[in-house]
Amino acid sequence: MYKVKIRGIFATALSKLALDRGFSIVQPTEVVARRLGLPPDNSPPDLIVKDHESKSGIVVMGDCGAVETFAKVLKEELDPFLVQAAGGVKEVFAARPLQEAGATYVVTPEGGRAVVPSRYVVYPSVRLFTLVKPPVGPAKGLALPEIIVAGRYVELDTIGGVKFSRGIGEEDVVRLRILAESRLGLQGLGVKFKSSAQYAQEEEILREAQALYEEMLRISSGPWREGEVVRRGECLFISIFDREVKAKLDEIRARVAPTIRGHHSLRAQGLGRCLDLLDYAVAEVYEKASEFLAMGPVEILHIKPWGDIVRMRGSSLGFRSGALVVKRNLRPGGTLDGIGARIEPGFYALTCIKPGLTYVVHTYYDAVGRVVGTYINVNTPPEIGRRIIYVDLLLDKAIKSDGEERVLDMDELEKYRGYFPKRFERVESLLPKGRLECTEEGLIS
Known part of the structure; x- marks a missing residue:
């Protein structure tokens, strides 16, 4: 168990x-x-x-x-x-540092890339690194040219100092700091107390720290071959979770506590104690609460399947013909993806988000209100509120002002399709046909 x-x-x-x-x-x-x-x-x-x-x-x-x-x-x-x-969290491995565009990185034994912080000066020879943040999907990880060995109660490292997990209370911080300074005898090594240490007997902590210390001595003695995993990390x-998964979690929670429909979606909007009150009052308010929360400034959370977040902020113009219209001012200097037009001063976007649809429509305008192009993003049905939340399904369509259409990111979809739920196996069927535009009056075709 x-x-x-x-x-x-x-x-x-x-x-x-x-x-x-x-x-x-x-x-x-x-x-x-x-x-x-x-x-x-x-x-x-x-x-x-x-x-x-x-x-x-x-x-x-x-x-x-x-x-x-x-x-x-x-x-x-x-x-x-x-x-x-x-790769594993706190995996220790041997690698040769590489350079790209002025940044240092290493290739993990699993084939991912991990960035080395710029505060470290490392020479291009094989040495040990610890993977503190493993790569997930296309996102790069983070590796330190240090040795970190983790146990159930403590971590030892070559960085130095005494550190504590955030879950440890103030009284236990004092007690554990005294233990570290009086009995651990780490001889210049650093120690981090994990949250479980506050519940452990001091002798248990000391035994584990001693075992980790001996392991660190063995690891540091080497030599190790490039690409070799010296110590496995945690998986x-x-x-x-999209809205459908949150609805299933609502049902599971309802077995042990009063839970209204949309509970977890509303929690993602930042509602706290007031949501507890709605739960106990059995108030079915999800749609109305979502519309109320979507008034004024809003933030669009465009979540990649591997967890990266693209945040877009704008002002809600309210619901128009069933779609929430959000206006976003664009920063000059860049280029509109898929459309190719340079962003000039005064450019803005109108984004139409319609509950239940599997796409969001962004139409771009110049300073005098002429349409520059439209970008259609295929995604999970959005959650509405002060945060507009959806998961990107990695398929898009760009429509230029002259009517030219292009389907984008098919290669990316094929590469990461394995991350998707079974119910999104046929993403291509979700791409709307024909020309769409988001206007101040809502979504038009």
Whole structure:
């Protein structure tokens, strides 16, 4: 039985799902423990689940067997977007630093790229690196020319200093700092206390630190061949939840706590305690609340299947003919993707977002209001509110002002199609036919 620690806005639903599928919940919040009737258990987790920065998905990290099992559960129960990292978190490997456009990077043993921070000066010879952020999809990772070895309670590193995970309380920080300075005897090495350390006996921490210290001495002695993995890291994947997945999580949460329809979509809008009140009042307000939240300034979260976020800010003009119209002023100097026109002063975009449609339409205008071109992005049905949230399905169509049409990004779609839910196997069928424009009166064809 794997042990899982879950935090974030999906904690109740995912804890219930994990519990039903044979996982043990450890270090639960008081609220989750009460809802699920969980006994106290502060043992270290085999995997950790936390919110993705978009608040529309999760990041899962831990023991590879546990991570793979949890990923299988998500695929079977929720059918979300899911992508595995190319390499392990805190994986130690041997690599030769390379240069590109003035930046230093290394190729991981799994074939991904990881950037080396500019504060490090590294020579082009084989040396050890630690992968602190593995590459996910096309996104580059981050590697340090340091050695970091992680256990269940502590991490030792060649960086130095005493560090603490954010989940450790102030009193435990003081106690653990005294332990580090008086008994660990790290001889210039650094230590980071993981959140589980606050629940552990000091002798357990000391035994683990000693074992990690001996392992670090062995690792540092080398020699190691280029491309060799010296120490395996923890597995990691990112899973992005569209509106359909959030609706399934609403149903799971409703088994253990009052939950209105659209609960998790509204949580992604930043609603907190007031949403708890709506849950207990059983108030069906999702559509009306979404329309209310979409008044005034809004932010469009264009989420890539691997978790990268493109943020676009604008002003809502309200709903016109069933579509939310958002006006965005464009910064001069760049070029409009797929259309090729240079962005001049005064250019702006009108974006039409229609609930239920699997595409968003961006029409670009010059300073006097003439149409420059239209860009149609295929995506999951959008969530409406102060944040417009959707997942990019990597297929687009550009329409120039002279009527020329081009379908874009087919190569990218083919490369990353494996990250998609089964229900989006035929993305090509979602691309609208004909010419569309977003106007101040709404979407027209």
